Amino acid sequence: MGEFDLIRRFFQRPAAPGVEVGVGDDCAVLVPTPGARWLVSSDMLVEGRHFLSTVAPERLGHKALAVNLSDLAACGATPRGFTLALALPRVDEAWLAGFARGLWALADASGIPLIGGDTTQGPLNICITVFGEAPPGQVLLRSGARIGDEIWVSGRLGDARLALEVFRGTVALDGAGFDIVRAAMEYPTPRLALGQALRGIATAAIDISDGLLGDLGHILAASGVGAQLDVDALPRSSVLASQPMALQQECLLAGGDDYELVFTALAGAVLPDVGVPLTRIGVIEAEPGLRVVDAHGLSVEHGLRSFDHFAS
Amino acid sequence: MGEFDLIRRFFQRPAAPGVEVGVGDDCAVLVPTPGARWLVSSDMLVEGRHFLSTVAPERLGHKALAVNLSDLAACGATPRGFTLALALPRVDEAWLAGFARGLWALADASGIPLIGGDTTQGPLNICITVFGEAPPGQVLLRSGARIGDEIWVSGRLGDARLALEVFRGTVALDGAGFDIVRAAMEYPTPRLALGQALRGIATAAIDISDGLLGDLGHILAASGVGAQLDVDALPRSSVLASQPMALQQECLLAGGDDYELVFTALAGAVLPDVGVPLTRIGVIEAEPGLRVVDAHGLSVEHGLRSFDHFAS
Structure with a gap:
């Protein structure tokens, strides 16, 4: 399975409301809520530091998104979208299916669409960036x-x-x-x-x-x-x-x-x-x-x- | 040098215009241009795949941002901000100083502020996410x-x-x-x-x-x-x-x-x-x-x- 097949199979879905262009172009395109502030946070997870090799891939998919959503929560933001950059030592379809299942379950429950990202070969590394919105003057700092x-x-x-x-x-x-x-x-x-x-x-x-x-x-x-x-x-x-x-x-x-x-x-x-x-x-x-x-x-x-x- | 010192020393600056909150809170807070679309792209660079170990850190700092800005360019976007997530095997101050110099030089030349990110210990990995804006209907796809x-x-x-x-x-x-x-x-x-x-x-x-x-x-x-x-x-x-x-x-x-x-x-x-x-x-x-x-x-x-x- 090649890079683009991998993205299509596990990480691509039709664009969600508010997402003009999702996965599959050079950039994702979002429609901001008029007047809202735009909030951004990024977390990188590395095996042995942020998770153990024994973790079930489904739980890892959940946690990788959860720790990022937690930053939006801390600022009082409404989630709007996230990108996923993933370095994988090899294509392990069972692992990817589990990881994607955990990721999508939390994304769906939180109302946040996956709008883009990157996949490459390398030591396992998960970098998620989340975007959210909040009214001016109401961001929790x-x-x-x-x-x-x-x-x-x-x-x-x-x-x-x-x-x-x-x-x-x-x-x-x-x-x-x-x-x-x-x-x-x-x-x-x-x-x-x-x-x-x-x-x-x-x-x-x-x-x-x-x-x-x-x-x-x-x-x-x-x-x-x-x-x-x-x-x-x-x-x-x-x-x-x-x-x-x-x-x-x-x-x-x-x-x-x-x-x-x-x-x-x-x-x-x-x-x-x-x-x-x-x-x-x-x-x-x-x-x-x-x-x-x-x-x-x-x-x-x-x-x-x-x-x-x-x-x- | 600890994680927070590292961020302060190499990757923190006063907030730029349009950036309400930059590096140092749970999220960065940006003020979108009324009516503009919001564009996002993310690229992950891994040693041996995207760059050779022989590359000068200053050039690597430049290239890591350049490949992301290139995605904004391809969509016709005006740069607004970027996050940097960095996994480092160890804190090498000379390497970090060179990397930061190359990164900031291109960021300044491109008018794009660094608004947040993450640092952790792990196999060298650079994940940058860029944000830009373009008028509705004028995004290049x-x-x-x-x-x-x-x-x-x-x-x-x-x-x-x-x-x-x-x-x-x-x-x-x-x-x-x-x-x-x-x-x-x-x-x-x-x-x-x-x-x-x-x-x-x-x-x-x-x-x-x-x-x-x-x-x-x-x-x-x-x-x-x-x-x-x-x-x-x-x-x-x-x-x-x-x-x-x-x-x-x-x-x-x-x-x-x-x-x-x-x-x-x-x-x-x-x-x-x-x-x-x-x-x-x-x-x-x-x-x-x-x-x-x-x-x-x-x-x-x-x-x-x-x-x-x-x-x-």
Whole structure:
């Protein structure tokens, strides 16, 4: 199977609404919504860094798009389209069929058409770029947190990291527990509806990809504020809650790969109900830095840092 | 140097006009031109397939962006922004400085800001996605060629392939000749001004990345027409013209990596002068297929095919 057959078979469909030209010309052509801002984000996934060789191709197809949609969600954007660039060591039709199935299922569920891309031979690499729209002045940014704002997080944290520890052999779980945390790692849900519902409500937002401490730290730095964070308030699964406290805290605070939203809002703001649990986890303060405390307000030591692809 | 330092040092600048939020949030935010269509293209470059390990990083930075801008050019788009996703085996500051220098030089010359992206550790891989705009109904597509249209090509063809043959050891050139063809391979010029000037004039267009026969073939297929092509009319450098005729024809017809535009226009149309030589190389015909002839109208045998990343 050649390059163009591969694209036709797995990655080409009739153009979707709002897409004037999709896959198959030099560029895709989209019809923007009048007055809307145009949002763009790009993520590259590499085997061994962002996913393990053991992941089912269908879950990988899902996750590769999910981590990109999570960036649109963090900005409150409505998805409009995405491109897929794929380097493959060889053409493995079963792998491609699974990958495409997972990718399309999430794309269809999220209402985002695949509009173009590239395929080439090389070490496995998946680069997706997503495009979305939001009304002017309603894009959720990292820079809007204000003193006294409450800090909230969606869903629950830490399961993906716990699953990684099982793969690393440092933690043992029973089959049912492993299935739960493995799904969190391999099958994250981008919080698109929540992000859109938070337009005009959240003062700042980010998605948690590198760990809560680091990603919340980006909000604090961009907003020029500090925060106090209640580690005991952090939402967690019963599987994670049954682990030793030090491991729980590491997974919750520095785990990464959560793809939940952490956001700030005026104290007492009415938050939207889109079927995703929201938990208040702290408060924005004037004093710079991030102070982690327990439910009794006592300081929790942490030497944790967020994930950095080039840190030694 | 960590991931975020790397981005700050080499790939972050103040936001450009029309860019509301650039590098440094979950998404970049752009202000679209009212009424314009939005164009998107993405290309992934892998060592050993799209470039040799011997290429200077500055030239690689240029070429990685150039091949993407060439897709915008082929559609007649005005550049608006691009994202860069980069997988690097390690942080090599000298390499990064050279790559960034080549990338920024072309970005500045083309008026296109870097608005976001991703960096990660992995086998060297460069994925760039470009965004541009064009007025509705004036996007140059592959599908508009009509019977009787003339076929034109910009610049000259085949030098990049000739350089590759030198690297492969099948051709020997003197130093001056090699410098000329090597620059064509490593330092292509995207025909942005020409593409924009061809809005409303060209009936179909494509850029030549996989070889003239294959890329012109895409126009013929999308337009439902055939063509006759005069191989002797194809523009070539004096370096290529001094090679055996069979090699000349292979480089001209199936070389690839040219990044010139091949386009069709009504016979007798007044073509724009943007300082790029334009050469008439054939005519669109009703009969399907592509007939290659010489200056005497005699059929030229060719078993050449265009480049396919997964062809065996």
